[in-house]
Amino acid sequence: MSEIAIRAARPGDARGIARLDVETWRATYAGILATPFLVGLSAQRREVGWASVIEREPRDVRVAVDGDGEILGFGSCGRSRDAREFAGEVFTLYIAPDWQNRGIGRQLLLALFARLVAQGCASAIIWVLRDNPARFFYQRLGGREVRHRGFVVGGKRIEAAGYAWRDLPRFLETAARADGAPEP
Secondary structure: OOEEEEEEOOOOHHHHHEEEHHHHHHHHHHEEEOOHHHHOOHHHHHHHHHHHHHHHHHHEEEEEEEOOOOEEEEEEEEEOOOOOOOEEEEEEEEOOOHHOOOHHHHHHHHHHHHHHHHOOOOOOOEEEEEOOOOOHHHHHOEEEEEEEEEEEOOOEEEEEEEEEEEEHHHHHHHHHHHOOOOOO
């Protein structure tokens, strides 16, 4: 496997993120969300949205790129939209289907958690569709299912589960030790 780098997004990344966003939604949510909705997703519209997010705060968006600069995964984070219990939130985390199960998602999640901690967020939540098998990824990385909520996507009511980490600094410290980093 070529070397993968995790870095903050740049304005020129919006197109690659948008393309991957649509591709992963179609692959991940086939059979979960309505087919007409998935077919109607537009990389062009998503590019405009991602360009705006990156322009507003590029450090809140992380990309995983290969040696050629191709975007293999991306994620975004920020202050929780519902900050009652968790200070931070991971809004998105997607890896290209051909690159899943290679550790890229874990690297991106850790980078997003580090960004949240740098912003003063000691805890975080991520919402995952309950029918999305990726929820097991969050469980394996220590996320605890703490909430449920429903919302409408493409005209269909969907149930989501919130996975949380209550102590991000400690989690990052433990992850660094597991990766073989020297203790401070």
